[in-house]
Amino acid sequence: MHIHTVLSPCASPEMTPNAIAREAARRGLAVIAVCDHNTAGNVRAVADAAAGIPDGPVVIAGIEITTVEEAHVLGWFRTPEDASAVAEALDVDAALPSAASRLTLSETVALVHRHGGLAVAAHVDRRSFSVPGQLGFIPPDVPFDGLEISAAGAARGKAADFAGHGLPLVSSFDCHFLEDMGTGVTLLEIPEPSFDEIANALGMAGGRSSAIA
Amino acid sequence: MTLGHIVSTLGLEVLTPELSVNGGADVTQGHASDLLSDVLANAPSGGILLTIQVHMNVIAVALHAGLAAVVFTQGMRPEELARLKAVQEGLPLLATKESTFELAGRMYALGLRGRGRE
Numbered sequence: 001m002h003i004h005t006v007l008s009p010c011a012s013p014e015m016t017p018n019a020i021a022r023e024a025a026r027r028g029l030a031v032i033a034v035c036d037h038n039t040a041g042n043v044r045a046v047a048d049a050a051a052g053i054p055d056g057p058v059v060i061a062g063i064e065i066t067t068v069e070e071a072h073v074l075g076w077f078r079t080p081e082d083a084s085a086v087a088e089a090l091d092v093d094a095a096l097p098s099a100a101s102r103l104t105l106s107e108t109v110a111l112v113h114r115h116g117g118l119a120v121a122a123h124v125d126r127r128s129f130s131v132p133g134q135l136g137f138i139p140p141d142v143p144f145d146g147l148e149i150s151a152a153g154a155a156r157g158k159a160a161d162f163a164g165h166g167l168p169l170v171s172s173f174d175c176h177f178l179e180d181m182g183t184g185v186t187l188l189e190i191p192e193p194s195f196d197e198i199a200n201a202l203g204m205a206g207g208r209s210s211a212i213a
Numbered sequence: 214m215t216l217g218h219i220v221s222t223l224g225l226e227v228l229t230p231e232l233s234v235n236g237g238a239d240v241t242q243g244h245a246s247d248l249l250s251d252v253l254a255n256a257p258s259g260g261i262l263l264t265i266q267v268h269m270n271v272i273a274v275a276l277h278a279g280l281a282a283v284v285f286t287q288g289m290r291p292e293e294l295a296r297l298k299a300v301q302e303g304l305p306l307l308a309t310k311e312s313t314f315e316l317a318g319r320m321y322a323l324g325l326r327g328r329g330r331e
Contacts, residue, residue: 069268105268127250135270136249136277 001033001186002064002074002122002148002172005042009097011176017042019178021049024057027182031193033172035062035074037098038090040083047080058193063087064122065112066098067105071134072122074148075112078195082115105131109142118145118199123174124162125153138165146170146202151184154212168202171212187211214324216240216282219261220307223319225284228291228306229299240281243325245313249274256280257328261320263313267291272298282306286313 003020004011024032032050034043043061050056061083063075077083089111090101103111112119124147127133138147146168149159154171162169173184189209190197201208217235220227227234242260246252249270256262258279264271267289275283282305285291290308291299299306309316 069266127248133250134248134266135268136253136274137270139268139270 001031001060001062001076001170002035002184003032003175003181004064005034005036005046007036007039007042007097008064008176009037011036012178014178015176017045017049020046020181021053021056021059023178023181024050025053025055028055029057029182031060031188031198032057032181033060033062033074033076035064035076037064038066038087038092038101039063039097040077040080040087043080043083060195060198063090065090065103065108066092066100066129067108068100068102069105069134070100070129071105071131072129073105073108073112073131074120074122075108075115075117076120076195076198077112077115077117082117086111086115086117105135105139106142109144113143118202120144120146120148120170122148123150123153125149125158138162140165145199148172149212150174151180154184159212168204168210169212170202170210185212214239214241216261216305219320219323219325222323223309223316225307225309228285228296228308229304231300232303232305234282234305237281241325243317243320243327244280245317245327252278255328260328261325263316263320265289265313267295269295269298271295272302272304275304276302280304284309284316286311286316 047059061077061080065073109119121131151173170186171184173180188201201210242257244256245263247266256278262283284307
């Protein structure tokens, strides 16, 4: 749920849309989310690549947003158009794609919600570029839809540190290399892999649920 | 020295005129950081914080760390909501157009020190 493509300066050049789609299918992933820094420019390319191969994953349109406080927030959206509209509103210099936008954390989450998306605080167990790292703690008045625990943090039991916020926890790898895909896993109990069902699972609606693997 | 002495000597703008800067204990230490997790872990209690971090959390973190005041450098300013919270909690907020580096240097020249090595 947090995969970078070559559009992110930090991602390996091997992270092309075709390679990501093929690797996800090979690993049996039903859903992946493409979350480049402040852009949704490669979402459609990955979705097209996935649609063109047998057992290709459902591709969720995402963005990893850098707030003005330099905290990273994942936005997951129903359509690539929603994601693109948010990316456009961020107005981050294309020459510095992972730089901070001018939006505060609260404004960022509100923007994601206005476009029907889910806002998840990224890798909250890490010191760098996380909401707790930048801001000391998770502000209780920001309506996040979930908190992401890094795969390494989940393996070290860090999820327990964030259980008291009343928010669903998800785990993903923050994947910059093909070999890392699928190593941080969130289990979703949903009838079909879609954005709406993921939203239901995070909201614990209709008997859906989520858990860190 | 008193916070008031630091404010007048360095020409700092007082963002919380509702609060006195002459009352409290002497200020002898400072810390410069924009990472609030670092402020929580390393800022010396009773010290003064220099930062460009304007998120509301800076107020709660400064209070938790027992800081004497927060200076927003480089022309940065907190939202009014954060300012009001600081007034309510008795935390003086100051501002300057100078960079953190410049202001820290001038504070050091005045005799303030950082937390030192551990």
